[in-house]
Amino acid sequence: MFPGIFGFHWDIGHIIFLGAFYAALTTIAVTLVRSWMRTRNALNTGRESSIRWKVDFHDLPERSRRCRHELSGEVEQRECPNGFDCRVCDNHASFAPAPPAAAPEFEILGITVPLDRRYHRGHTWVRGERDGTFVIGLDPLATRILGGSAAPELPVEGTELSVNGSAWKMRIGEREVRILSPLNGTVTAVSDGSEGWFLKVHPGADSRTTHLLCGSEIEPWMSHEVERLERALGGAVLADGGTLVENPGAGYPKDVWTAACEELFLHS
Amino acid sequence: MPEPLVRRCSSSQFVRWTLPWFALLAFGLYCAGLCLFRGLNQTNMDNRFAFGLWIFLDLSVIALGAGAFLTGLLVYILKRHELRGVINTAVIVGFCCYSGAMAILAVDVGQPLRAWYTFWYPNVHSMLTEVTFCITCYLTVLALEYVPIILKYRDLKKVPSYLVFEFQLHKLMPVLAGVGAFLSFFHQGSLGGLFGVLRGRPFAFREGFAIWPSTFFLFILSAVAAGPSFLMLITWLVEKISNHKLVKREVFDTLGRISGGLLIVYVLAKCVDTLIWINNTSPAAGFPAHRFYTLQPFGGWLLFAEIVPFGLLPALVLLDARRRSDLRWLLPAATMVCLGVMLNRFVLTIQTLAVPTLPFDSFMSYSPSWQETGTFLAVVAYGVLVYSYSFRYLPLFPQERDLQAAG
Numbered sequence: 001m002f003p004g005i006f007g008f009h010w011d012i013g014h015i016i017f018l019g020a021f022y023a024a025l026t027t028i029a030v031t032l033v034r035s036w037m038r039t040r041n042a043l044n045t046g047r048e049s050s051i052r053w054k055v056d057f058h059d060l061p062e063r064s065r066r067c068r069h070e071l072s073g074e075v076e077q078r079e080c081p082n083g084f085d086c087r088v089c090d091n092h093a094s095f096a097p098a099p100p101a102a103a104p105e106f107e108i109l110g111i112t113v114p115l116d117r118r119y120h121r122g123h124t125w126v127r128g129e130r131d132g133t134f135v136i137g138l139d140p141l142a143t144r145i146l147g148g149s150a151a152p153e154l155p156v157e158g159t160e161l162s163v164n165g166s167a168w169k170m171r172i173g174e175r176e177v178r179i180l181s182p183l184n185g186t187v188t189a190v191s192d193g194s195e196g197w198f199l200k201v202h203p204g205a206d207s208r209t210t211h212l213l214c215g216s217e218i219e220p221w222m223s224h225e226v227e228r229l230e231r232a233l234g235g236a237v238l239a240d241g242g243t244l245v246e247n248p249g250a251g252y253p254k255d256v257w258t259a260a261c262e263e264l265f266l267h268s
Numbered sequence: 269m270p271e272p273l274v275r276r277c278s279s280s281q282f283v284r285w286t287l288p289w290f291a292l293l294a295f296g297l298y299c300a301g302l303c304l305f306r307g308l309n310q311t312n313m314d315n316r317f318a319f320g321l322w323i324f325l326d327l328s329v330i331a332l333g334a335g336a337f338l339t340g341l342l343v344y345i346l347k348r349h350e351l352r353g354v355i356n357t358a359v360i361v362g363f364c365c366y367s368g369a370m371a372i373l374a375v376d377v378g379q380p381l382r383a384w385y386t387f388w389y390p391n392v393h394s395m396l397t398e399v400t401f402c403i404t405c406y407l408t409v410l411a412l413e414y415v416p417i418i419l420k421y422r423d424l425k426k427v428p429s430y431l432v433f434e435f436q437l438h439k440l441m442p443v444l445a446g447v448g449a450f451l452s453f454f455h456q457g458s459l460g461g462l463f464g465v466l467r468g469r470p471f472a473f474r475e476g477f478a479i480w481p482s483t484f485f486l487f488i489l490s491a492v493a494a495g496p497s498f499l500m501l502i503t504w505l506v507e508k509i510s511n512h513k514l515v516k517r518e519v520f521d522t523l524g525r526i527s528g529g530l531l532i533v534y535v536l537a538k539c540v541d542t543l544i545w546i547n548n549t550s551p552a553a554g555f556p557a558h559r560f561y562t563l564q565p566f567g568g569w570l571l572f573a574e575i576v577p578f579g580l581l582p583a584l585v586l587l588d589a590r591r592r593s594d595l596r597w598l599l600p601a602a603t604m605v606c607l608g609v610m611l612n613r614f615v616l617t618i619q620t621l622a623v624p625t626l627p628f629d630s631f632m633s634y635s636p637s638w639q640e641t642g643t644f645l646a647v648v649a650y651g652v653l654v655y656s657y658s659f660r661y662l663p664l665f666p667q668e669r670d671l672q673a674a675g
Contacts, residue, residue: 013392020454021401027447028408031440038436039429048428051435059420061669231673255275263669 049165053180056267057083057164064228064263068121069095071224072217084121084266085163086211098215106219110243111140113222118212120182122266123225124167126212129200134183136167137197141225145264146170146177147247152198154190161185161201163211168198172247175254177261182212225264232260275672276660277510286656289649296646299639300375308378310639319617321636322376325644327459327613329365330403331487332606335495336362336410337452340445342526350522353515356417356664357506358499363410364651370407371650375643395462402455409448413441420663453488460487463616470553471560472620474545482541483616489537493530494609496523497586497602504599506659512672514665517593524598527605528586535579542571563631566619574615578608 008014042051057065067078068086074095086092101115117127123142126134138146153169153176161167167181184204191197213221226244233252249257261267276282303310313320339358342348374380387404390397419425419434457480463472464481474481500523507514550557561568585591585601592598622632636644658664 007389007391017392017398018390021405024405024447024451027443028405028412031437031443031447032412035433035436035440038439039433042432042436043429048432051432052428055425055431055435059663059666061673062667063670063673228673259275259669 049162052166053083053164060266061263063231064266066224068213068217068221071220072098073220083164084211087163087206087208092210098213098217100215101218102216106222108141108219108222108226111144113140113218115215115218118182118209118214119218119221120180120212121221122164122180122182123264124179124182126182126209127197132203133188134185134201134203135197136182136199136201138170138179138193141222141229141244142179142265144244144246145229145248145261146172147249149247150177152193154192154198155187157187157189159187160204161187161199162204172249175258175261177265178267180266183207183209229260229264232256232263275512282656282660286653289652289656292649293646293653296642296644296649299642300371300646302639303375303643304378304380308376310637312634312637312640316632317621317634319621320634321640321644322372324614324617325647326369326372327617328610329647330369330456330459331491331494331609331613332498333362333365333369333495334452334456334491335499336365336413337406337445337448338492338495338526339499340413340441341449344442344445345449348522350518353519353665353667354499354503354523356662356666357503359410359413359417360655360658360664361499361502361651363407363414364654366403366407366410368647368651370403372644372647395458395465398458399455399462402451402458406448406451406455409444409451412437412444413448416441417658417662417664421661452491456491457484457488460484460616463620466620467553468625469620469623470550470555470625471623472616473549473553474541475549482537482544486534486538486541489530489534490609490612493527493534494605496527496530497582497605499523500527500602501599501606502655504595506655510659512668514668514671516667516671519667520595520598521589521592524586524592524602525589527602528583528592531579531583531605532587535575535583538575538579542575560623563623566615566622570611570615570619574608574611578604578611582608 042048062079065079067075067080068084069075069092070078080089082089104116105112105114107113117125119125119139123139125137125139127137128134150170150172153171155161155168161181162184163181165181167179170177170179183201184206185201186204187199188202189200191199233248233256249261252260277285299310311320336358339351339355343351343355374383377383386397386400390401416434416438419430424430425434460483461476461481463469464474464476464483466472472483474483476482476484500520503515504520546557550560558568560566561571582601582604585597586605588597591601618634622634624631
């Protein structure tokens with residue numbers, strides 16, 4: 001097989017055949033080594049969080065990747081190509097800014113949703129404080145779904161957050177739900193949620209919030225989320241309106257509930 | 269038991285489904301063990317009938333598994349994104365077909381401890397050496413393509429290094445798809461070329477282009493035509509068994525169109541090749557072609573069946589958009605395509621060896637022993653089990669969640 005081995009000759013047949021074979025083998029080996037090196041590099045430079053989001057977003061069902069401008073009725077059909085990060089979207093600026101909401105809050109399935117703040121697609125809200133920091137909390141739909149018994153597992157102060165990376169976790173018994181960060185920044189304070197918020201964040205270098213939903217966009221988005229939840233649960237629960245009970249997952253098989261939570265909180 | 273990613277049957281139902289397959293696998297492994305430890309006297313093959321059931325089915329599953337490289341080529345290099353819905357299934361079906369074929373070959377060739385000889389002391393003048401090299405490399409490619417699918421499993425995704433490795437490997441998938449297509453073209457072709465170069469077997473011997481006989485190209489064409497049809501049939505079968513809609517109907521339509529287009533080219537090439545063989549190659553070797561078909565049961569009907577009902581007719585159905593949109597036409601046509609390619613492999617493997625080539629030779633018949641049959645059934649069981657576990661625990665169909673929610 002190699003020069004020097006019995007049967008090998010420097011003829012055209014050996015050279016072409018073995019050359020092609022080794023070229024294919026080398027390409028396969030280089031691909032594998034390159035993947036491994038890139039993996040090591042990404043882990044060493046702390047890019048795991050952004051990669052996790054890219055993988056999760058790519059694997060989400062199509063209906064979970066709809067553009068905010070489709071939900072608000074500005075375009076008929078559009079799938080988000082940017083992982084819900086409108087800051088890097090070429091088209092976002094061409095749409096008119098969402099007008100302010102007509103009322104300070106609205107109600108859906110017995111849940112009151114305040115409109116004085118911005119919302120992230122992963123069901124967190126963000127409110128700017130006078131001291132330049134932002135507080136982050138779970139939106140009312142997520143709070144109702146996870147229920148009062150959900151315990152937060154919060155990051156320590158000083159933790160760096162990145163948009164769509166992990167912010168904190170909510171634990172319900174054995175189950176765990178990862179909550180996505182709506183902002184870049186550094187955690188300056190944490191709370192158990194009793195005051196309505198979980199994290200206080202000092203914004204990072206890029207403190208833009210254009211990727212967060214605001215004003216009149218929030219109500220159609222929340223309706224879409226309720227519809228997604230309904231579909232993920234099999235359809236029958238919320239179809240007749242009424243009030244969404246706290247921690248509705250208790251009545252569902254584990255796999256159905258896990259799948260619904262993953263879909264709503266944008267994990268794949 | 270671990271939890272499935274999408275809604276699947278209960279654990280007890282799944283165990284009931286897998287038990288018979290495990291039983292079949294165990295029986296097949298016993299048969300393979302007999303062949304390995306006691307030798308090929310356990311089979312009905314002999315010096316004259318050196319290729320039997322195993323080689324026929326090896327050639328068939330390798331042709332049917334061609335959907336893997338073709339779909340990879342279409343999705344990752346030619347950017348036909350509509351086929352993303354079946355790419356994972358294509359990889360797993362391809363992996364099962366190729367690894368199963370290699371397992372059977374290991375039993376057939378025997379002496380597995382000396383398997384490395386084929387790489388260390390290759391005969392570069394043999395088509396089989398090319399086949400061995402390409403299939404080994406391509407199975408490695410398929411295994412690497414399978415790895416990201418396995419790493420999508422929920423518990424594995426939680427491990428950061430696995431998640432990032434899966435992401436990085438997936439980004440380099442076009443490279444693997446390209447290498448896979450290169451290797452597949454050559455080994456599919458070489459498997460056909462293997463028969464075309466048999467000068468002592470005028471039934472199979474063909475003229476060709478440079479060092480490649482025409483069967484080299486016909487094997488490639490027939491495999492790429494059958495691959496998408498087989499992929500469609502597997503997907504449909506899984507939909508029926510699991511009672512879940514897994515892909516959009518447009519995917520079936522695209523696979524049918526590709527299969528039909530490639531099949532019509534194959535049928536035309538096959539007709540030209542057959543005419544040249546009848547009028548030129550076979551008489552030049554001293555055998556009027558019609559004599560090969562006077563030996564029953566391999567009459568002229570077999571050639572007709574291969575070209576018309578299992579070639580031309582399904583190709584016309586698959587090329588007709590109206591009929592293709594109707595599953596009652598589409599699925600039987602896809603089945604005919606797959607059966608057609610199997611018939612072609614049967615003719616080249618079994619009929620070629622059965623036809624006498626010397627005046628004192630007689631027509632030979634062969635039927636496989638239960639050990640041969642059992643060994644092959646183990647490969648079928650292995651394929652079903654690998655696919656079943658993958659289907660249950662891995663996200664094979666990206667469109668499934670949308671389709672389930674839409675009801």
